[in-house]
Amino acid sequence: AQSVTQLGSHVSVSEGALVLLRCNYSSSVPPYLFWYVQYPNQGLQLLLKYTSAATLVKGINGFEAEFKKSETSFHLTKPSAHMSDAAEYFCAVSEGNSNYQLIWGAGTKLIIKP
Amino acid sequence: NAGVTQTPKFQVLKTGQSMTLQCAQDMNHEYMSWYRQDPGMGLRLIHYSVGAGITDQGEVPNGYNVSRSTTEDFPLRLLSAAPSQTSVYFCASSYSIEQETQYFGPGTRLLVL
Numbered sequence: 001a002q003s004v005t006q007l008g009s010h011v012s013v014s015e016g017a018l019v020l021l022r023c024n025y026s027s028s029v030p031p032y033l034f035w036y037v038q039y040p041n042q043g044l045q046l047l048l049k050y051t052s053a054a055t056l057v058k059g060i061n062g063f064e065a066e067f068k069k070s071e072t073s074f075h076l077t078k079p080s081a082h083m084s085d086a087a088e089y090f091c092a093v094s095e096g097n098s099n100y101q102l103i104w105g106a107g108t109k110l111i112i113k114p
Numbered sequence: 115n116a117g118v119t120q121t122p123k124f125q126v127l128k129t130g131q132s133m134t135l136q137c138a139q140d141m142n143h144e145y146m147s148w149y150r151q152d153p154g155m156g157l158r159l160i161h162y163s164v165g166a167g168i169t170d171q172g173e174v175p176n177g178y179n180v181s182r183s184t185t186e187d188f189p190l191r192l193l194s195a196a197p198s199q200t201s202v203y204f205c206a207s208s209y210s211i212e213q214e215t216q217y218f219g220p221g222t223r224l225l226v227l
Binding site for chain 1: 118156170206208211212213215216217218
């Protein structure tokens with residue numbers, strides 16, 4: 001069965017530092033992969049998605065993620081953190097092409113230190 | 115466009131009470147879904163719909179009912195609230211059932227005493 005693991009329920013970085021949020025998945029077939037962001041007191045919004053095109057996916061707000069099949073990973077990065085990046089980030093994976101098949105990670109709360 | 119709207123934002127219920135969480139979207143999306151979000155866990159799918167008159171169960175459907183009489187509205191009913199249903203509930207919609215961007219409402223925080 002497919003699963004998603006996000007390493008670290010909380011990640012703290014200084015403003016201007018590299019952001020790295022980890023996501024590993026288990027899947028028997030090439031998956032669809034997503035990162036969503038949830039700002040305080042708001043619903044989730046899509047950051048980026050991988051659907052078997054380029055392995056390096058660029059998203060909104062300067063974020064990008066790289067699909068590494070050999071490592072079954074889809075880590076999210078941003079070169080320089082901004083205070084406005086403080087939010088909770090969710091990784092999601094699906095083996096099928098339907099939204100109801102999505103399996104969600106537990107989320108990582110990103111804390112930005114001034 | 116208002117996007118996906120949810121009401122109420124916050125609700126307190128007593129065990130055994132029933133209530134309906136409202137969800138509406140104005141984007142003419144076919145696919146709508148309800149999730150619950152609990153601390154330390156990912157979103158879990160409760161019910162989903164692929165169009166008016168068509169609904170199906172997700173991962174955690176017990177204790178919840180849904181209906182889809184129009185494209186715009188997808189209410190979630192709690193039949194007899196239990197403390198285990200204390201959670202944050204999100205409604206989401208997308209243009210189709212296929213792996214499309216889902217648009218989420220702001221959520222309803224429910225506390226069952």
